[in-house]
Amino acid sequence: MARSFVELLNEEAPPEAFEEQLRLARDEDASEAELERLRAEIEVSLRVRTKMTQQRQREAELRALYETATDLAAIRDVDAVLRAIVRRARDLLGVDLAYLSLIDDERHDVYIRVTDGSVSARFRAIRLPLGAGLGGLVVHTATPYATGDYQSDGRFVHTTDVDAAVSDEGIHALLGVPLLLAGRVIGALLAGNRSPRPFPPEEVALATRLAAHAVVALENARLFSETQAALHELDQVTALLRRHAHEVELAADAHDRLTGVLLHGGGAVDVAKVLAEVLGGDVAVLDPDGAVLAAVGGEPPLVDESLLAAVHEARRTGGTVELDLAIDRCWLAAAVAGTNHLGTLVLSGPDRLTQSAQRIFERAAVVTALLLLFQRSVAEAEHRVRGELLEDVLLHPERDSATLRERARHHRANLDVEHAIVVAAMDYSDRDRAVAVAARLAAEHRGLAGHRDGRLVVILPARAPAEAAQLVSARLREALGCVVTAGADGPAAGPAAIRDAYHEARRCLSALLALGRHGESCDVGGLGFAGMILGSPGPDDVDDFVRAKLGPLLDHDTRRGSDLVGTLEAYFAAGGNLKAARSILQVHTNTVALRLERIATLLGVSWKQPQQALELQLALHLRRLRQADDGTGNLVSVLT
Incomplete structure (x- = not known):
């Protein structure tokens, strides 16, 4: 009995079942018109059947991709996910085996990570040189390749070991697509068949999509592994802290307080206060030259050769260094940012430092480094702007005095009050550091400092010229350890008067140097008639x-x-x-x-x-x- 084409389509009958309906109609002596109608319906039905088959294939591909994505979302074992991808590639492409190869960056070759359908141990152990074989060529060129008969395909570099392994597995047809991570090839996904067969474009596209999922799995695995390692380390720290409840509270308190210091723009003295209270000792913060930046508690330790050697060791190791002094024991940690040594923390008082306390101490050194680095950056920017302002005052005070005054007010300086102007010369090669020292002094007194014509220039308000010259000389000698000669003039109020006083101070300095009075400081009046003779007076x-x-x-x-x-x-x-x-x-x-x-x-x-x-x-x-x-x-x- 003839069956309808709809029934056959619903049963997913093979093409022969549709042709059978035409044969039955002939046996029943159907007219030629009826047979022609049946032929047309069969043609339409077979096209529908093809579309339905393609749709089912597409659904299977999408289901496989969806399942792969679901596996990735719940990733726990990257090898299991990769095996699932390889298995799905084998099923969807209808091949005898599929495998995934990765690049070994150390050995500069390609190895097989996972396989599905392989029967040869020799094949699974194969390693391909970059560019060799189909897989090596895919990795080398980042381009998909396919062949119906690998052994006879001359496009590939054949080697004895690779060809022998392929023969041992019985592979003829091969398809390979690259694994791309951020534009970089990390391996290839390959499918093989033990009999010759073509790989149409839609199968290449499917393999490419599966390869993309494999890359996601590998990258997620790396991130997951790093996260697991971090979590493992955190678990170890947590276990240690559970055994030391007091140290947990101590570390948490110190962390919160040090973070607060950092977030609220505190300084070295604030870090010293936190350490002194948390660790129970005396704390000093030293600058790279050993000068005390901040001290909390008792007197800071004497800076001698042993202390400087400990500072060097702390800087070299990046950890805590213990030092036995004559009357006490202390610990040092260097505050370092990159290669810049910004300061040193010195803790004295406790009999010993536990591991947790040592970590707090070193964390405080990191916080101190960040604070000092930020302060240095802010100070350098401030000093640079102040120096530019001073340069404009000395060069063109009459050009726009109102603007100069307004700029000065932004830096808490008032050009209209009386200033002493100091010009200093020194035998010191690091000009930037010298300017920074002078700028810090000027900022402390709401003055200005800069470098002009090979000389340091400092203007200080509410100071007698001779006193200002002595102050500047003393600060530079203390910070730089060099001979400083300074000439001064003043008082001068207003940009134009400051400019004129600057020239007088330079004349005073020139007279001191001409007299051979290196290392001295004075104002124009202090030179007496010598200033008149040596200074080219008007x-x-x-x-x-x-x-x-x-x-x-x-x-x-x-x-x-x-x-x-x-x-x-x-x-x-x-x-x-x-x-x-x-x-x-x-x-x-x-x-x-x-x-x-x-x-x-x-x-x-x-x-x-x-x-x-x-x-x-x-x-x-x-x-x-x-x-x-x-x-x-x-x-x-x-x-x-």
């Missing part, structure tokens, strides 16, 4: 020098209508002889004596000492040169 400098030496006498003469300046000139002209001076002045000897007593009161009793007397005579002489008689008895300036 008219204003001459007037300032005269005023500095004779000012009290000039003011007295102006107020009282006296002639103390003339008396002083006559006294020096007479070689210190009162009678001769009286003759020059045409007054009584007692009058000369009384005037000299008044001069001593105004200038100080040491005015007759050789150096001061010499400077007074120079001032009188310069005053005469600066003035001339206009013929009416009035003195007028001859220098402009």
Whole structure:
């Protein structure tokens, strides 16, 4: 009895069953028109059957890919997942065996990781040189390859060992697709058949999709392995901490407090306080040169050769170093960022450090390094900006003084208050470090510092010039261990005045160096007439020098209508002889004596000492040169 084509399609009958319906119709003497109709229906039914077969195949592929993805989501054993991928590749492609090969980066060849359907131990143990065989070529070129008969295919590099292993497995047809991880080939997924057969494009595409899942499995396995290792280490730490409950609380407290210091922008002293409280000792933080940055508790240890050697050892090992001092025992940990040694933690007091306490100490060193590195970065940026501001003040103070003042206020500096200007020279090669030391000093006092024409320049508010020069010299000598010579001038308020004072300070420094007074510091006034001679003075400098030496006498003469300046000139002209001076002045000897007593009161009793007397005579002489008689008895300036 004839059956409908729908029934046959529903039963997934083979093509012969559809042809059988046509034969039955012929046997029943169906008309030619009826037979033609049946042929058309059979053709349509067979096309539908083909589509249904392809759809089932597609569903099987998608199901396999879905199952593979599900395996990956619940990954526990990477080899099990890879075996499942290889097995599915074998089933979906309908081949005799499938296997997955990986690159051995150390040996620079390819080995088989997992197989399904292999019967030859020799084949499973094969190792392919990169570029050899089909698998080696796939890995070398990152390109899929397929062959219906491997042994006779001349596209591949055949080797005796590889061909023998392939023959031992009985493989003829082979398909290989690369395993790609982030664009890099890590291996290949291969399918083999023991009889010749082609591999159409859709099978190559399927193998490629399965290979992509295999790569995900391998990468997930690596990450999972690393996570497992981290979890294992964490379990060990947890077990250790459970055996030491007190140390657990201690470490947690220290961690929280050190993290708080880091997050809230604390400093080295805050780290020292946390360590002193948690570990119960005295803590000092030293800079790379051994200077104390912070100290909590007792006196910081004396920096000697043994301590410096321990610092070097802590820096070299990256761990805690124990040091027995004459009166105490201490521990050191270097605060290091990369290759930069930023400081050293020194703990003294405890009789011993447990392993947990040592970890806290070393963690504190890491936190200290981060804090010091951040502070250094901020300070360097701040110093650089302050240096640029100072450069603009010294070069172009009149160009935009309002902008200069506003920029200074952003850095807590006020250019309109009186400043001392210091210019320093030193025998030190690391200019950047010298500038950093000067900049820190300036920032402490709300001043500015920078480098100009081979000299350090520091301006400090509310300081006498000589005092500022001594302060700058002392700080640079202490930090750098070098000879520092400093000249100063001031006070000066406002950008233009600061610029002028800078030039005076440079002149003062030049005079010190010309006199061979290396390592000294003073202001322009402290040089006396030597500054006048060596500093290339102008008219204003001459007037300032005269005023500095004779000012009290000039003011007295102006107020009282006296002639103390003339008396002083006559006294020096007479070689210190009162009678001769009286003759020059045409007054009584007692009058000369009384005037000299008044001069001593105004200038100080040491005015007759050789150096001061010499400077007074120079001032009188310069005053005469600066003035001339206009013929009416009035003195007028001859220098402009």
